[in-house]
Amino acid sequence: MSVNIKRYKNSLRQTPAGGFTGLVKIAWRNLWRNKRRTLITVSSIFFGVIFSALMGSMQEGSYQKMIENVVRFYAGHAQIQHHDYPDHQTINNSFVPGDSLLKKLQEYPELEMVVPRLESFALASSGNKTEGVMVFGVDPEKENRMTRLSDKVVSGNYFQHQGAMMGVDLADNLGLSVGDTLVMISQGYHGVSAFGQYPVVGIIKHPNPELNRRLVYLPIDEAQYFFQTFGNITSLALVGISQKAIDKVLPALKKNLDEELTLRTWQDMFPAVLQQIESDRATALIMKLILYLVIGFGILGTVVMMMAERRAEFSVMVAVGMYRYKLAFMLLMEILWIGLLGVLAGFLGTLPVISWFVHHPVPITGQAGEWMENIGFEPFMFFAWDVGVFLQQMAVVFVLTTLVSFYPFVRAFKVSPVIGEKN
Amino acid sequence: MAIITLNSISRTYNSKQVPVHALNCIDLSFDEGEFTAIVGPSGSGKTTLLNIVGGLDDPDEGDVVIDETKINALSGNEKIKFRLHHIGFIFQAYNLIPVLTARENVEFILELQGVPKSERKKRSAELLEAVGIPEKADIRPRQLSGGQQQRVAVARALASRPRFVLADEPTANLDSASAENLLAIMQELNQKENTTFIFSTHDERVVKMARRVVTLQDGKIKTDETS
Ligand SMILES: Nc1ncnc2c1ncn2[C@@H]1O[C@H](COP(=O)(O)OP(=O)(O)OP(=O)(O)O)[C@@H](O)[C@H]1O
Ligand SMILES: [Mg+2]
Numbered sequence: 001m002s003v004n005i006k007r008y009k010n011s012l013r014q015t016p017a018g019g020f021t022g023l024v025k026i027a028w029r030n031l032w033r034n035k036r037r038t039l040i041t042v043s044s045i046f047f048g049v050i051f052s053a054l055m056g057s058m059q060e061g062s063y064q065k066m067i068e069n070v071v072r073f074y075a076g077h078a079q080i081q082h083h084d085y086p087d088h089q090t091i092n093n094s095f096v097p098g099d100s101l102l103k104k105l106q107e108y109p110e111l112e113m114v115v116p117r118l119e120s121f122a123l124a125s126s127g128n129k130t131e132g133v134m135v136f137g138v139d140p141e142k143e144n145r146m147t148r149l150s151d152k153v154v155s156g157n158y159f160q161h162q163g164a165m166m167g168v169d170l171a172d173n174l175g176l177s178v179g180d181t182l183v184m185i186s187q188g189y190h191g192v193s194a195f196g197q198y199p200v201v202g203i204i205k206h207p208n209p210e211l212n213r214r215l216v217y218l219p220i221d222e223a224q225y226f227f228q229t230f231g232n233i234t235s236l237a238l239v240g241i242s243q244k245a246i247d248k249v250l251p252a253l254k255k256n257l258d259e260e261l262t263l264r265t266w267q268d269m270f271p272a273v274l275q276q277i278e279s280d281r282a283t284a285l286i287m288k289l290i291l292y293l294v295i296g297f298g299i300l301g302t303v304v305m306m307m308a309e310r311r312a313e314f315s316v317m318v319a320v321g322m323y324r325y326k327l328a329f330m331l332l333m334e335i336l337w338i339g340l341l342g343v344l345a346g347f348l349g350t351l352p353v354i355s356w357f358v359h360h361p362v363p364i365t366g367q368a369g370e371w372m373e374n375i376g377f378e379p380f381m382f383f384a385w386d387v388g389v390f391l392q393q394m395a396v397v398f399v400l401t402t403l404v405s406f407y408p409f410v411r412a413f414k415v416s417p418v419i420g421e422k423n
Numbered sequence: 424m425a426i427i428t429l430n431s432i433s434r435t436y437n438s439k440q441v442p443v444h445a446l447n448c449i450d451l452s453f454d455e456g457e458f459t460a461i462v463g464p465s466g467s468g469k470t471t472l473l474n475i476v477g478g479l480d481d482p483d484e485g486d487v488v489i490d491e492t493k494i495n496a497l498s499g500n501e502k503i504k505f506r507l508h509h510i511g512f513i514f515q516a517y518n519l520i521p522v523l524t525a526r527e528n529v530e531f532i533l534e535l536q537g538v539p540k541s542e543r544k545k546r547s548a549e550l551l552e553a554v555g556i557p558e559k560a561d562i563r564p565r566q567l568s569g570g571q572q573q574r575v576a577v578a579r580a581l582a583s584r585p586r587f588v589l590a591d592e593p594t595a596n597l598d599s600a601s602a603e604n605l606l607a608i609m610q611e612l613n614q615k616e617n618t619t620f621i622f623s624t625h626d627e628r629v630v631k632m633a634r635r636v637v638t639l640q641d642g643k644i645k646t647d648e649t650s
Contacts, residue, residue, distance in 0.1 A: 029522035029523075033521065312516075312517040316512075316514060316517055316520075317520070318503065319477070320507070320512050320531075321503055321504070322503070322507075323503055323504075324499075326535075417506075418474055419517060
């Protein structure tokens, strides 16, 4: 009789959570049943995370470098220009950077630098030699702060308030060296004729050979005088403290501009750079997908094997009264434990590896390196320290293991309580 | 008083083209407290019968009534719950969860039932004592002998004080000394806990220990003798 009463009590005691903590424990112990297999699976995830994070970091590093080359050494994050300048890049579409505009720009702490420029064309001559040149009127001090132009001076000095600097090939072609006089003629503002002569104070070696043949730098007041634009400039380059910061203020900036002005981002001005980054991202994505597939199927392989080996065990569990969803939960836990271990180990392994590469960019040698140098890039593979990239890769690999765990999860619901019976 | 009643049970396996009549119109009942052996040549239907009684498999025809419950009419999850609370199982092999110790294996069932820890501990200690291996409580199955593993399985089968215990050739992998030993333990628990035992076996010495012997042949009951 007492037996019956106890039995009755038992049947009332079915708590839905019954055994879940126990199942987590069983799942954990199951991991270490076949240590070698677990370690192999964990390391495949580990290497997956490291490789994909390394790849991502390399990608982002090279993009950052590309953007930096465009932004820091040339265009800025954005430029304010005359409304008509993008379509007709002539000196007639220049503008006066009024005090109110400059003041407004100063109100944005996100802006690090505001650099004025006057760009146009001229004929440069010396003796009987003549070359078509690009004249860059720049603020010597601001320009140098932004682009470190003075680093590129190979002979003479970086200019202060007067004189001209020119590309090294242009100087050769015109037979000019430091101390000689450069003569330029051009058409100035609204058709006036422009004429000027300037002592050559510095010769510049620009990484871009085309620019080396064409570049003439003048202090901006000299250029304004030469082109008779008086106070007008063709562009006001804006450098933000970061891309993110500038992205935040651009819409407001744009809205507050005078009607005759327009704001162009570096992406507007150099769509090719953006396109190249995007196509590179697509290629890298395909490579990563292949990597993910390899890892995913690797894990799936071990999981399928594990499920086959443990069929009898699962049958007994269901036979003695474990709900299949609890079995599914247990198997899910096992796979997630593996995924978690792998991803965590991968993350811890990634940090030193990427940190090393960030501080030791991989040099690119041979023709590829020369080519990069010629087009103005440093011949290195750069790595970005971008925690977002690591986290993203960890997340992807973790999602991958979760996907793999669908297999045992689904199979668990089909386990037969009869040992050895196919389900 | 019958606690299990089988009403004209038939089970046919349709493997390949030839249908196998594993059980053919079986009528059988078991009373509370019985200690019954199911015997018969290989392929006679012993395992099939026990699977159907335990709700692991369904008959193609007929009903299995346990107390007042027609278990072949229960849904999958209801059957699992029924097994958890009312039936103890001992299989020929693979009984124990390899990563759990002997004690944890016994407590596994109770944990699934949501029995509080203190009570689980008490019950597992009591049962491991009863099957004669209290000193092996914290050892995993891999380190136990075959006989010791089966004793843990017996302890687990009894953990939740089930209505009855089904054992399909529990001694098949044991030497005869261990086999008799295990049976003696089962017998003792049959009396002490008043739990019904139904087990299948090939082993003549084990058969002798049963009070009732049901002999199957070709899916039919050949003899049914109570001593
Ligand atoms: N899953 C199955 N599929 C097809 N036929 C089966 C299946 N299980 C059992 N059988 C057949 O049903 C018959 C009865 O099998 P069962 O396993 O019940 O016999 P048994 O008495 O337990 O035999 P043994 O003593 O060898 O364990 C046999 O002919 C067997 O081949
Ligand atoms: Mg059998």
